[in-house]
Amino acid sequence: MIKIAVLGYGTVGSGVVEVIERNRETVNKKAGEDLEVKYILDLRDFPGDPYEDRLVHDFGRILEDDEVSIVCETMGGVGAAYEFTRQALCAGKSVCTSNKELVATHGPELLELAREHDCNYLFEASVGGGIPIIRPLNYCLTAERIESITGILNGTTNYILSKMEYEGADYENVLKAAQEKGYAERNPEADVEGYDACRKIAILSSLMTGKNVDYRKIYTEGITGVEPRDFEYARQMGMSIKLLAVSRETKDGTLAMVSPFLIDAEHPLHMVNGVFNAVLVHGNMLGDSMYYGRGAGKLPTASAVVSDVIDCVRHMGKVIMCFWDACDADLISIDRVEHRFFFRVKEGSENTVKALFGDGLEEIRLPGDVRECGYITPVMTEKEFADCYGRLGDSAVGCRLRLEA
Amino acid sequence: MIKIAVLGYGTVGSGVVEVIERNRETVNKKAGEDLEVKYILDLRDFPGDPYEDRLVHDFGRILEDDEVSIVCETMGGVGAAYEFTRQALCAGKSVCTSNKELVATHGPELLELAREHDCNYLFEASVGGGIPIIRPLNYCLTAERIESITGILNGTTNYILSKMEYEGADYENVLKAAQEKGYAERNPEADVEGYDACRKIAILSSLMTGKNVDYRKIYTEGITGVEPRDFEYARQMGMSIKLLAVSRETKDGTLAMVSPFLIDAEHPLHMVNGVFNAVLVHGNMLGDSMYYGRGAGKLPTASAVVSDVIDCVRHMGKVIMCFWDACDADLISIDRVEHRFFFRVKEGSENTVKALFGDGLEEIRLPGDVRECGYITPVMTEKEFADCYGRLGDSAVGCRLRLEA
Numbered sequence: 001m002i003k004i005a006v007l008g009y010g011t012v013g014s015g016v017v018e019v020i021e022r023n024r025e026t027v028n029k030k031a032g033e034d035l036e037v038k039y040i041l042d043l044r045d046f047p048g049d050p051y052e053d054r055l056v057h058d059f060g061r062i063l064e065d066d067e068v069s070i071v072c073e074t075m076g077g078v079g080a081a082y083e084f085t086r087q088a089l090c091a092g093k094s095v096c097t098s099n100k101e102l103v104a105t106h107g108p109e110l111l112e113l114a115r116e117h118d119c120n121y122l123f124e125a126s127v128g129g130g131i132p133i134i135r136p137l138n139y140c141l142t143a144e145r146i147e148s149i150t151g152i153l154n155g156t157t158n159y160i161l162s163k164m165e166y167e168g169a170d171y172e173n174v175l176k177a178a179q180e181k182g183y184a185e186r187n188p189e190a191d192v193e194g195y196d197a198c199r200k201i202a203i204l205s206s207l208m209t210g211k212n213v214d215y216r217k218i219y220t221e222g223i224t225g226v227e228p229r230d231f232e233y234a235r236q237m238g239m240s241i242k243l244l245a246v247s248r249e250t251k252d253g254t255l256a257m258v259s260p261f262l263i264d265a266e267h268p269l270h271m272v273n274g275v276f277n278a279v280l281v282h283g284n285m286l287g288d289s290m291y292y293g294r295g296a297g298k299l300p301t302a303s304a305v306v307s308d309v310i311d312c313v314r315h316m317g318k319v320i321m322c323f324w325d326a327c328d329a330d331l332i333s334i335d336r337v338e339h340r341f342f343f344r345v346k347e348g349s350e351n352t353v354k355a356l357f358g359d360g361l362e363e364i365r366l367p368g369d370v371r372e373c374g375y376i377t378p379v380m381t382e383k384e385f386a387d388c389y390g391r392l393g394d395s396a397v398g399c400r401l402r403l404e405a
Numbered sequence: 406m407i408k409i410a411v412l413g414y415g416t417v418g419s420g421v422v423e424v425i426e427r428n429r430e431t432v433n434k435k436a437g438e439d440l441e442v443k444y445i446l447d448l449r450d451f452p453g454d455p456y457e458d459r460l461v462h463d464f465g466r467i468l469e470d471d472e473v474s475i476v477c478e479t480m481g482g483v484g485a486a487y488e489f490t491r492q493a494l495c496a497g498k499s500v501c502t503s504n505k506e507l508v509a510t511h512g513p514e515l516l517e518l519a520r521e522h523d524c525n526y527l528f529e530a531s532v533g534g535g536i537p538i539i540r541p542l543n544y545c546l547t548a549e550r551i552e553s554i555t556g557i558l559n560g561t562t563n564y565i566l567s568k569m570e571y572e573g574a575d576y577e578n579v580l581k582a583a584q585e586k587g588y589a590e591r592n593p594e595a596d597v598e599g600y601d602a603c604r605k606i607a608i609l610s611s612l613m614t615g616k617n618v619d620y621r622k623i624y625t626e627g628i629t630g631v632e633p634r635d636f637e638y639a640r641q642m643g644m645s646i647k648l649l650a651v652s653r654e655t656k657d658g659t660l661a662m663v664s665p666f667l668i669d670a671e672h673p674l675h676m677v678n679g680v681f682n683a684v685l686v687h688g689n690m691l692g693d694s695m696y697y698g699r700g701a702g703k704l705p706t707a708s709a710v711v712s713d714v715i716d717c718v719r720h721m722g723k724v725i726m727c728f729w730d731a732c733d734a735d736l737i738s739i740d741r742v743e744h745r746f747f748f749r750v751k752e753g754s755e756n757t758v759k760a761l762f763g764d765g766l767e768e769i770r771l772p773g774d775v776r777e778c779g780y781i782t783p784v785m786t787e788k789e790f791a792d793c794y795g796r797l798g799d800s801a802v803g804c805r806l807r808l809e810a
Contacts, residue, residue, distance in 0.1 A: 019548050019690055020548075022549060023549070026547075026548070026550050029728065030547040030548075031547075059486065067758060070572075081663070130691035130692075132541050133696070135540075135772055136540075136541065136545070137543075139712075140437040140529070140540045141537065142436075142710075142715040142716075143425075143428060143707075143711035143712045144428070144708055161555065180628050195579055244578075268676070270676070271676040275683045283708065284428070285427075285705065285707070285708040286536075286698060286699060286709075288697075288699070290695070290696075290697040292692060292693075292694060293691060294691060299690040300691045300692065302548075303690040305549075306547075308546055309545065310548060311547075314776070321435070321437065321719060323434065
């Protein structure tokens, strides 16, 4: 019998208890041992809850109980969650987490602590919710040199962009509807500004490089500037607009960035709509492989946490390999990154555009629209583009977008 | 230093040697040990080959060498490959294979042999080439009750169907072109009749149920009956035609079948074109997740074999869990399976169709075509459909197709 403690009885924490309960037979069979949730830590009381008797308010109870060998950290944040995780690992208790912020902030340190104490720190649920992606990178694609990872890693923004694309609605209205449906938070900043996707690509980039990719150094741009008009151009070009989190090995170092991108209908990520997430991994032998599914939600995320618990049980006393060193990865400056860009200008700016960008532009016009015009640039660096684009001044309309190659 | 033997120096076998060589640094790091290919078994000689000195013609040399702890079986077939695998496992040498036929035929027995001798029989490369799917089922989706698996598991047929769809070409011509490009074998039967996909879904179904799904009991239908005209109807309905391998838990037992299906544009497998493969897994907590990539090819397949080798090294002396018992899974008869069906009839057969199928049909007409007409039935069992369809006699044109829900 393996005894577990769940920290935080919110959406994911209660999901963990539910998955272990509802799939008891499968879970115990796959673990090779019977699992039991012995404690649930939460500051709140839950009178009448079927697991009321497991509730404790004091982490010390869990820490001191030698029977507890695995802790599920589903609290979130980098305060108490960090402290409790450290203490659990130092006591030789493995920790399974859905807390992307903590993993992105203190991953290497916590992994090192786990190694020192012959236990494990696992975080499958921290990226892509229930989609297996951490374990595929760590256990499956082990014969590959991973050259790039491109993900749709945030369900809220993908839902908003899909709605804008298919219904022609504007950002503000779609956001409001998403908030009413519970697909977006009351304070949507972490999602719509790309911060959530940034934490997640920091984790994936770290696993790709084997070094630490600091999320604070990742260029991050959200979706708040994308307009319905941009989708009209995208449609005209047979493309879609997605918030992509990108990590790529280049000859000068690792590129990591989050930004809305125009992508082709042929691109595997083009079909990822609504709250779904997907991660496209390019390896030097396999080429592209893609992992697709629900990137959030109570039970999908909880399922990933429980799969980590099962992995811990299977490797009790043994450290599962995970290559994520504390030393910083060599990130290249966004200025040096090359893309094609799309931008829009007011009618009558043709000469200004030509003077700045030269002749290599592709012109895109929406049928019947004489007020403005779109352009696609050749491949150029971010710096070259920003220099020219900045000088367009009032001629530019809306935001500019990057094209995913 | 871990010493390896490769059995069969054909496409995949030489790929294994190449992956270990070209990705030496990554592979050794991920394995935690240095790997060395000590022997390559082949009946042929390869004068001038850089690995000529490793070539042996006698399996006994490998078997008797205690230094060899891992054997990669990339020979194919169920004759010598079976014997060598048995002998290697009995000698405590782990075996990693790309041989779907052997795994589908003798999987449970070989897994049991491995368990008895504290070694492993791993077969990631046997399904989906380089796409991780065996390990995601065995290591990742462990907290899920898997309810269904639907796959595009054969690249040759998917390439042919994609070409027919996008170029309007007929089956025979596309097959010939595919053979010239090396995408189809000279004798294409195993691919186009669905036998290859059948072996693969037998393996996935066995892992889903934990019992043995005998591939000889799986209803299997190939793509040779699909006509360009079927794609015209599919386009008219906003659908595509794919050869699907399906495994699904029903209240009466497990359904397993291979057949061409009409699928909606919204279906995640709709975007899988050309030689790509994908597997859609439905779990009771996570819902849908999909695994997509190159389902064949020298280096992708070899990469999967090498990932198995790395897994063996990480678990030396320890048996990796795999739930696939020898006892037969409870398969339901194809007669009882329910679908909607699509079929075509000659013009003037409306009354016959109505008399046989009743009023619940949806009529599909191609613009400008007065020679024939298509129908979609309501949900009905295979037996009910076959009874009515058989009585259409000469009125029926072409083949009938199933609709994927």
